[in-house]
Amino acid sequence: MSGRWRFGLALMLAAGCSAAQDGKAIYEANCAACHQPDGAGAVGLAPPLAGTLGKRVASPLGRQYVSAVLIAGLAGKIESKGVVYNGMMPSWRQFSDDELAAVINHVLTTFNGAELAAGHVPFAAADFAAARAGKTTAKELRGWRSESE
Numbered sequence: 725m726s727g728r729w730r731f732g733l734a735l736m737l738a739a740g741c742s743a744a745q746d747g748k749a750i751y752e753a754n755c756a757a758c759h760q761p762d763g764a765g766a767v768g769l770a771p772p773l774a775g776t777l778g779k780r781v782a783s784p785l786g787r788q789y790v791s792a793v794l795i796a797g798l799a800g801k802i803e804s805k806g807v808v809y810n811g812m813m814p815s816w817r818q819f820s821d822d823e824l825a826a827v828i829n830h831v832l833t834t835f836n837g838a839e840l841a842a843g844h845v846p847f848a849a850a851d852f853a854a855a856r857a858g859k860t861t862a863k864e865l866r867g868w869r870s871e872s873e
């Protein structure tokens with residue numbers, strides 16, 4: 725093994741590790757103010773992400789909804805756990821596809837672990853690349869959301 729190759733491998737491993745940890749850091753710095761550190765949400769501010777996404781991401785439409793919400797943001801009325809929210813979810817398209825996958829995987833494993841399907845496939849950069857390529861309206865997003873309930 726040449727030294728250069730070994731150095732490249734070490735870099736790749738280091739990058740892989742930090743990507744896994746970034747999800748938590750990105751959540752705490754960008755999402756927790758509204759969705760709360762424990763993902764419970766706050767009435768009048770933002771819906772819970774804890775215990776509400778695990779089942780949704782078991783369907784292809786639910787996965788499409790979750791990745792598109794992060795890319796496009798969402799405004800308008802939605803109901804979650806019997807509470808109506810009418811807030812503003814900003815777009816997070818400034819983050820890379822890898823960062824978005826890391827933050828949503830953090831939300832899913834940390835706050836929705838109990839309801840993830842047995843064959844749950846973690847989100848990947850490709851899910852967000854697809855969402856980024858499409859143009860979704862809030863109306864479409866709400867449609868996908870109610871169909872994946």
Ligand code: HEC
Nearest residue numbers: 754755758769770771798799800801802809810811812813
């Ligand atoms: C400024 C407050 C705010 C911040 C910051 C924020 N969100 Fe949101 N988020 C909302 C609101 C409000 C909604 C519901 C939108 C609506 O009422 O139409 C929402 C909805 C969502 C949904 C859909 C939930 C559902 O039940 O359909 C997901 C997923 C989500 N946010 C993830 C995130 C992630 C991940 C981050 C950090 C990268 C984040 N949010 C940061 C306010 C915020």
